[in-house]
Amino acid sequence: MKKTLKILSYLKNKYIVAILVFLFLMFFYDRNDFFVQIQRKKELSSLEKSKTFYQTEIEKTQQELNNLENNPASLEKYARENLFMKRDNEEVFIVDSINPKEKEK
Template sequence: MHTMLHFLKNKYFITIVFFLTTILFFDRYDVFSQLDLRKQLFKLQKEKNYYQKEIKNNNEQLHELRTNPENLEQFAREHYLMKKQNEDVFVIVNDSLLED
């Protein structure tokens, strides 16, 4: 018991405990903030990877549309309902899509 009291009265020990408590709990970048920031960083890295893949896919599609006139025509017909001069276009919509 006597050694414990002597240890608690030591100014270096008190300073270290105060410093560690401040850093761990009360600092602007405490442990909990660091954990939250790490989670956020991981989430943002996943989003970045997703968007980089999407950009790569979109660039490939754009290149394909610019170099192949058949793909350009198919894209225009499917997305913009374009047609040739003597054609009729019928759009069929599923009822399940209308409910959403």
Template sequence: MIRLFNLFRNKYFLVALAFVVFMIFFDKNDLFSQYQYYQQVSKLKQERDFYQKETAKVYKDLNELDSNPKELEKFAREKYLMKKDNEDVFVIVQPKKD
């Protein structure tokens, strides 16, 4: 017990303890902020992976469209509802199920 009391009377220990408490709770980069930064980095990594996959998919589609005229025609008809002069296009909308 006396040894513990002497430890708390030591000015170096008190300064070190105050420094640690300040760094953990009151500093600009405290533990709570570090945790938030970690979560933000994780979220951004997930978004990066998603966008990399989407970019790869778009490049693959673009490559197919550049190399195959039938795919280009199919894409134009499906996405942009393009048609030939002697055709009619009917858009069928499925009703939503509630």
């Protein structure tokens, strides 16, 4: 009984009521409420992970580009493997490898 009277005496104070209403509105009805902030933090962490992934991929690609520009042997290797180019006096045979499981069917 004493606790309820004590709580009621606090609720009679208009400043405490105003603060409670303000906090309630900020936590649940604001455009940037508590739940939106949690969601944005999760999204930020996933974006930071993807940022680090893409940065490492950019570094690998730049290194490969630098290697292709400065090393003629790597340029020839890239052209042969990826673009199926050949020299004038060569013949190229492309063989598709068949999985053993597909062979049985």
